[in-house]
Amino acid sequence: MKINIIxxxxxxQGILTIAKVFGQVAVxxxxxxxxxxxxxxxxxxxxxxxxxxISDKEIFSDLIPEGEADxxxxxxxxxxxxxxxxxxxxxxxxxxxxxxVNIPNYPxxxxxxxEVRKVKNHVIIDAQGIAKEIGNVLASNIVMLGAAAEKTCFxxxxxxxxxxxxxxxxxxxxxxxxxxxLRAGNEAKSL
Amino acid sequence: MQKLMLLGDEALAQxxxxxxxxxxxxxxxxxxxxxxxxxxxxKEAVERDIxxxxxxxxxxxMEAAVGMSYAGKRTMACMKHVGLNVAADPFMNSAFVGANxxxxxxxxxxxxxxxxxxxxxxxxxxxxxxxxCLEPSNQQECYDMAFLAFELSEKFxxxxxxxxxxxxxxxxxxxxxxxxIAENVGKLPEDKNQFMLLPSFSRRKYKNLIKxxxxxxxxSENSEFNSYTDGSDKSLGIIACGLGYNYVMENLANRDVxxxxxxxxxxxxxxxxxxxxxxxxxxxxxxxxxxxxxEEMLKGYISGNEKIKGRLDGTFSYDGEMDPNxxxxxxxxxxxxxxxxxxxxxxxxxxxxxxxPHIDSFVxxxxxxxxxxxxxxxxxxxxxxxxxxxxxxGINTCLxxxxxxxxxxxxxxxxxxxAVAVIGDSTFSHSGLTGLLDxxxxxxxxxxxxxxxxxxGMTGGQNYTGENKIEEMCLGLGVEKEHxxxxxxxxxxxxxxxxxxxEEIAYNGVSIVIPRRECIQTMTRRIRAQKKAxxx
Numbered sequence: 001m002k003i004n005i006i007x008x009x010x011x012x013q014g015i016l017t018i019a020k021v022f023g024q025v026a027v028x029x030x031x032x033x034x035x036x037x038x039x040x041x042x043x044x045x046x047x048x049x050x051x052x053x054i055s056d057k058e059i060f061s062d063l064i065p066e067g068e069a070d071x072x073x074x075x076x077x078x079x080x081x082x083x084x085x086x087x088x089x090x091x092x093x094x095x096x097x098x099x100x101v102n103i104p105n106y107p108x109x110x111x112x113x114x115e116v117r118k119v120k121n122h123v124i125i126d127a128q129g130i131a132k133e134i135g136n137v138l139a140s141n142i143v144m145l146g147a148a149a150e151k152t153c154f155x156x157x158x159x160x161x162x163x164x165x166x167x168x169x170x171x172x173x174x175x176x177x178x179x180x181x182l183r184a185g186n187e188a189k190s191l
Numbered sequence: 192m193q194k195l196m197l198l199g200d201e202a203l204a205q206x207x208x209x210x211x212x213x214x215x216x217x218x219x220x221x222x223x224x225x226x227x228x229x230x231x232x233x234k235e236a237v238e239r240d241i242x243x244x245x246x247x248x249x250x251x252x253m254e255a256a257v258g259m260s261y262a263g264k265r266t267m268a269c270m271k272h273v274g275l276n277v278a279a280d281p282f283m284n285s286a287f288v289g290a291n292x293x294x295x296x297x298x299x300x301x302x303x304x305x306x307x308x309x310x311x312x313x314x315x316x317x318x319x320x321x322x323x324c325l326e327p328s329n330q331q332e333c334y335d336m337a338f339l340a341f342e343l344s345e346k347f348x349x350x351x352x353x354x355x356x357x358x359x360x361x362x363x364x365x366x367x368x369x370x371x372i373a374e375n376v377g378k379l380p381e382d383k384n385q386f387m388l389l390p391s392f393s394r395r396k397y398k399n400l401i402k403x404x405x406x407x408x409x410x411s412e413n414s415e416f417n418s419y420t421d422g423s424d425k426s427l428g429i430i431a432c433g434l435g436y437n438y439v440m441e442n443l444a445n446r447d448v449x450x451x452x453x454x455x456x457x458x459x460x461x462x463x464x465x466x467x468x469x470x471x472x473x474x475x476x477x478x479x480x481x482x483x484x485x486e487e488m489l490k491g492y493i494s495g496n497e498k499i500k501g502r503l504d505g506t507f508s509y510d511g512e513m514d515p516n517x518x519x520x521x522x523x524x525x526x527x528x529x530x531x532x533x534x535x536x537x538x539x540x541x542x543x544x545x546x547x548p549h550i551d552s553f554v555x556x557x558x559x560x561x562x563x564x565x566x567x568x569x570x571x572x573x574x575x576x577x578x579x580x581x582x583x584x585g586i587n588t589c590l591x592x593x594x595x596x597x598x599x600x601x602x603x604x605x606x607x608x609x610a611v612a613v614i615g616d617s618t619f620s621h622s623g624l625t626g627l628l629d630x631x632x633x634x635x636x637x638x639x640x641x642x643x644x645x646x647x648g649m650t651g652g653q654n655y656t657g658e659n660k661i662e663e664m665c666l667g668l669g670v671e672k673e674h675x676x677x678x679x680x681x682x683x684x685x686x687x688x689x690x691x692x693x694e695e696i697a698y699n700g701v702s703i704v705i706p707r708r709e710c711i712q713t714m715t716r717r718i719r720a721q722k723k724a725x726x727x
Contacts, residue, residue, distance in 0.1 A: 027194070027196060027365070033365060035362060036358060036361060043651075044574065045544065047538075062364075062437065063515055067530075081532060081533055084530030085529075087530045103537065105537050107536070107537065
């Protein structure tokens, strides 16, 4: 098996938590993993991305080559489009609907959605709204993870176990919240 | 043993710890910061009480590392590529005095300048100093090379450079640990004059260093990190340096092509292996992440050598980070790109955080300077360099760590009025003090704004050596007490700040204004940690 995932967002939105869950699953299965992150200047509100590669064979490049990303998971709609050259022809673009506007020239949101809809395989979900309903808007990352779950080679059960292992140090409540968020994201319909 | 998931930086730190390091010395700088941070948070490093506090700048930490090596212990100095410029004096001379306890100089380069002012390639420095350089291609090699570097350092009595790049420093992968090596007990050098560089000694040491070069090449030729994989298709040979090897293998692993590949991760260049490839192959593609140092060496100066392909002949662009796509094109595998970035997608440059104290400092400074027009503000390296961005457009220059003060001085010496320097508290401790001393000595007409957010912000909030003594340092260097002004960068203090700036601009001499308010990022973390502690 081999999966290449681009995680996209804006510095400070916490895309690395999603990476951490996948990482936890991969490590348990003794798979190879490479995960390139962005640290430094761009973390200050700039566009950030993480290249996550998981495989049962040795992985060479830390960067995903153009046209080879199976998934783009973005916690911000415009950021999801920045990495389209990396998306494989049959790859999925899964994005949060809620824009993060910290620049004066952010495009019209409908224009952004229209561009997302031009991608053959796409999912737009209101992760913030769903997370809010569950009880904590901070879980919207995990809602995104849930929305992407079926497009990965990992089962919901594996992801739930990983969430448990990662969040148990913060208490059962936090684990439950995240599991709920994962399931809600998984069941969410694309807008 | 279960693998550890580590960033390249962290893998190097873990390797150095397991290979018997007694002290780590560093100044924060992207992408090298996480080396020291890993050591600081490592349980065993704490138990062993390994030296792990930040130093003032790269020069002081490099010298401290040479001192620890003198005392016979294994040590590592860590910095970013431009930090090595600051440490260049002790670094170059450390090749002459050499090492007693193993000495690693870990330098993280930043091709494509993700978070830096240039993309200089530190391998030039290693060649310049005539010392070995190890360039890992993956996280496991980061770990393993710490062992080799200490071993080589003590064998040849030389400092060893380990060169990382952003893509490796900040990428995570599984790393398998080795058996640990105990720290050195520590003993003085056998030759008690080893670390003495009077000219008569230096001349002898230089001759020794020159003589040693053939042994260093032999070590490279036999290194486990350099390998020659022969191939039947000799129309092209590939020399893949450091990370370049990954991008080559990414392209070749699933293809039926059979070019000879020379992987190089240990310099000086392994002469026999390079010559074998040069003799046997029609053309050679050099894939290196950084400046074309290997390519230039092979190609030579005289024109007409068309055999060598790389950044110099336009096969790759001269600048910028190497990646798998560029290598695919160079190898003739370029594929049709399906998706393109829609035209409506705009850039999202980094910006000062909401609530950042620097915002208030720039808004008020702009107002105070309005009557003087544009072109008066010399800035420095830190979050506040983002004060260049709209809507602030608050600074005019950025050169290197500390240059705000001395550039303002030089411009003032040329008659520019007002001349204002903007520098962070950590950067001031790094290399602002000597520049300020110059200003005081010349009674320069400058206003120096030291933005005190109580942290090294841009690199993620590290401690720094000048904490809580900015005023005292300025006083000690001879700035008049009444011209050291502390203000609070908050909206409600707007009028007062503008007034203080104006008064100090009007004063003909050295003025210091210190806008003081905690970094919003470190404050948030601090409060969160306090809440957590209170819960417990």
